[in-house]
Amino acid sequence: MDRLDIHNSEVPALCRSCEVRHKGICGALDAAQLLTLSKHTQQVRQSAGTELIADDSEIRSYANVMRGVVKLSKMLEDGRQQVVGLQFAPDFLGRLYGKQNTVSAEAASDVELCRIPKPALERLVQDCPELEHKLHEQALRELDDARGWMLTLGRKTAAEKVASFLWLIATHIDPAAEASRQMETASTIKFDLPLSRADIADFLGLTIETVSRQLTKLRRDGVIEVINNRTVVVPDTERLELRCG
Amino acid sequence: MDRLDIHNSEVPALCRSCEVRHKGICGALDAAQLLTLSKHTQQVRQSAGTELIADDSEIRSYANVMRGVVKLSKMLEDGRQQVVGLQFAPDFLGRLYGKQNTVSAEAASDVELCRIPKPALERLVQDCPELEHKLHEQALRELDDARGWMLTLGRKTAAEKVASFLWLIATHIDPAAEASRQMETASTIKFDLPLSRADIADFLGLTIETVSRQLTKLRRDGVIEVINNRTVVVPDTERLELRCG
DNA sequence: CGTCGCACTTGACCTCGATCAAAGAGAATT
DNA sequence: AATTCTCTTTGATCGAGGTCAAGTGCGACG
Numbered sequence: 001m002d003r004l005d006i007h008n009s010e011v012p013a014l015c016r017s018c019e020v021r022h023k024g025i026c027g028a029l030d031a032a033q034l035l036t037l038s039k040h041t042q043q044v045r046q047s048a049g050t051e052l053i054a055d056d057s058e059i060r061s062y063a064n065v066m067r068g069v070v071k072l073s074k075m076l077e078d079g080r081q082q083v084v085g086l087q088f089a090p091d092f093l094g095r096l097y098g099k100q101n102t103v104s105a106e107a108a109s110d111v112e113l114c115r116i117p118k119p120a121l122e123r124l125v126q127d128c129p130e131l132e133h134k135l136h137e138q139a140l141r142e143l144d145d146a147r148g149w150m151l152t153l154g155r156k157t158a159a160e161k162v163a164s165f166l167w168l169i170a171t172h173i174d175p176a177a178e179a180s181r182q183m184e185t186a187s188t189i190k191f192d193l194p195l196s197r198a199d200i201a202d203f204l205g206l207t208i209e210t211v212s213r214q215l216t217k218l219r220r221d222g223v224i225e226v227i228n229n230r231t232v233v234v235p236d237t238e239r240l241e242l243r244c245g
Numbered sequence: 246m247d248r249l250d251i252h253n254s255e256v257p258a259l260c261r262s263c264e265v266r267h268k269g270i271c272g273a274l275d276a277a278q279l280l281t282l283s284k285h286t287q288q289v290r291q292s293a294g295t296e297l298i299a300d301d302s303e304i305r306s307y308a309n310v311m312r313g314v315v316k317l318s319k320m321l322e323d324g325r326q327q328v329v330g331l332q333f334a335p336d337f338l339g340r341l342y343g344k345q346n347t348v349s350a351e352a353a354s355d356v357e358l359c360r361i362p363k364p365a366l367e368r369l370v371q372d373c374p375e376l377e378h379k380l381h382e383q384a385l386r387e388l389d390d391a392r393g394w395m396l397t398l399g400r401k402t403a404a405e406k407v408a409s410f411l412w413l414i415a416t417h418i419d420p421a422a423e424a425s426r427q428m429e430t431a432s433t434i435k436f437d438l439p440l441s442r443a444d445i446a447d448f449l450g451l452t453i454e455t456v457s458r459q460l461t462k463l464r465r466d467g468v469i470e471v472i473n474n475r476t477v478v479v480p481d482t483e484r485l486e487l488r489c490g
Numbered sequence: 491c492g493t494c495g496c497a498c499t500t501g502a503c504c505t506c507g508a509t510c511a512a513a514g515a516g517a518a519t520t
Numbered sequence: 521a522a523t524t525c526t527c528t529t530t531g532a533t534c535g536a537g538g539t540c541a542a543g544t545g546c547g548a549c550g
Contacts, residue, residue, distance in 0.1 A: 072392070074392060074393070074395070074396045075396075076396065076400060076401075076490055078490075080400040080401075080490075081400070082395055082396040082399040082400045084392035084395045084396065085392065095385065095389075096381075096385060097381075097382055097385060098385075102389045102392065103392060129374040129377065132374065132377060132378060132381060133377060135381070136341075136342075136377060136380070136381040136384060137342055139381060139384045139385050139388055140340065140341060140342060140343075140384050142388055143384055143387055143388045143391060144340075144347045146388060146391035146392055146395060147317070147319060147329035147330065147347065147348060147391055148319070149395060150319070150327055150329045150391060150394060150395060150398060151319045151320075151321065151327040151329065153395060153398040153399045153450065154327040154398045154447075154449070154450025155321060155325040155326070155327045155450060156321075156325075157536080157537095158536075158537065196497075196498090197497070197498060197499095198497085202399075204399070205398065205399025205400060206537075206538090207537075207538060207539080208497090208498080208499095209498095209499080209500085209537090209538075209539080209540095210536090210537055210538075212498060212499055212500080213499080213500080213537090215498095215499095216499070216500085228546090229497075229498065229545090229546090245321055245323075245325075402506080402507095403506075403507065441527075441528095442527075442528065442529095443527085451507075451508090452507075452508060452509080453527090453528080453529095454507085454508075454509080454528095454529085454530085455506090455507055455508075457528060457529055457530080458507090458529080458530080460528095460529095461529070461530085473516090474515090474516090474527080474528065474529095
């Protein structure tokens with residue numbers, strides 16, 4: 001688990017995050033600001049399992065997730081762990097306005113990040129209310145997500161938790177499929193799990209054995225098919241949704 | 246559970262929220278903006294148990310919590326409920342930038358709110374980047390809180406959950422005591438629980454029986470004293486902290 | 491091709507917290 | 521003071537999910 005070093009990465013011409021407008025930070029910036037930004041950002045690749053941010057560490061830089069999935073988690077002293085969030089491209093990654101990080105972040109899959117040093121981003125945010133607005137909106141979305149998961153963690157059964165997790169990944173990995181699902185009901189979705197069983201367990205507040213058993217049950221009941229332990233096919237999304245509690 | 250109606254409340258001279266600077270929204274505003282604000286705000290009192298916001302309802306107004314505690318919660322169709330947040334004075338209450346509310350809000354104790362209609366606040370936010378910044382910071386604090394509770398919900402035992410809840414209330418109700426605790430270790434804290442056993446259970450993802458049993462255990466072990474089922478005395482805060490896991 | 495390592499699955503058993511049931515304990519009403 | 525709420529505590533029992541222990545499948549590597 002080597003720590004990420006932004007100096008060991010190739011210098012980007014213009015950070016690709018600028019092409020990503022949906023949730024990324026760059027849609028808010030004008031041409032001059034984009035140029036400034038591109039001078040500071042560093043495109044970085046990290047392989048699955050790399051620790052990107054350590055909890056309680058000093059905040060030195062922020063990043064945009066360009067590709068892959070980043071896992072945010074918190075740990076108790078005795079090692080019990082809870083995944084408290086997942087970030088998909090093109091989410092912004094980092095805790096604005098703090099001195100210390102409040103969670104740790106790890107690459108759940110191979111990821112591509114667009115790094116920007118803390119002072120550079122903070123200057124941009126100050127100069128650009130529109131950028132602060134964008135980041136504010138993402139924070140509110142993350143807050144909604146977190147609260148949604150609190151309901152799952154506190155009140156759902158193991159079976160409902162696992163179904164809810166699959167549902168979350170299905171809708172995030174393949175938003176197109178989700179959109180089409182709303183038009184013409186009953187569709188098939190196929191996606192790769194970006195998390196190991198252990199990570200899923202830590203996300204759902206379960207053990208890996210329970211996650212495995214519940215996946216087996218969903219398989220037996222024909223709600224999902226699993227290929228190579230990583231690829232999931234959902235023949236009928238409604239059947240899955242029904243199991244989310 | 247009558248719904249709140251802003252037209253049935255007395256017109257405030259100048260909303261008292263403007264005096265509250267720590268986390269409230271008004272510290273960001275200049276004199277002219279404060280005056281504008283005071284024309285739109287309505288000070289409202291609600292008694293414990295009143296529903297302030299219904300989940301999925303259309304957002305019509307925001308509020309600042311002036312006194313008391315507001316409980317945010319989410320519910321499954323079958324009635325299972327999870328409290329996903331608590332708001333103490335002078336927190337801002339409401340989901341900015343959304344059409345629908347994403348949680349329901351209920352007065353946990355008797356509360357005093359300073360209401361402001363959605364359009365009025367949104368105009369102010371647009372005109373005043375400093376105000377957006379304030380609200381952004383609160384959203385990030387709430388996000389940190391939510392993620393902290395995810396760890397509690399997913400990974401702590403019932404005993405640790407109850408201790409953590411008491412710790413949360415102790416530090417929020419009496420920040421002064423908390424501050425003094427840091428200077429000279431080992432202090433006594435006394436506070437009233439703002440939540441019923443049922444609410445505590447819904448907050449911790451437990452049943453009221455388990456909450457009751459754990460409180461009894463803490464009492465037996467001398468970690469807390471309980472007066473009238475509502476007032477809690479913690480003779481040694483460190484002993485309590487030790488039980489938070 | 492074998493075997494090593496790792497992630498996942500499956501089984502047997504146990505425990506913590508849920509459920510069901512009853513009994514206090516205040517506060518409000520008659 | 522007696523009655524009736526509602527909230528809380530306590531006890532007895534049950535079961536979902538955790539724990540412990542094998543077993544399986546698959547890719548990496550000699």
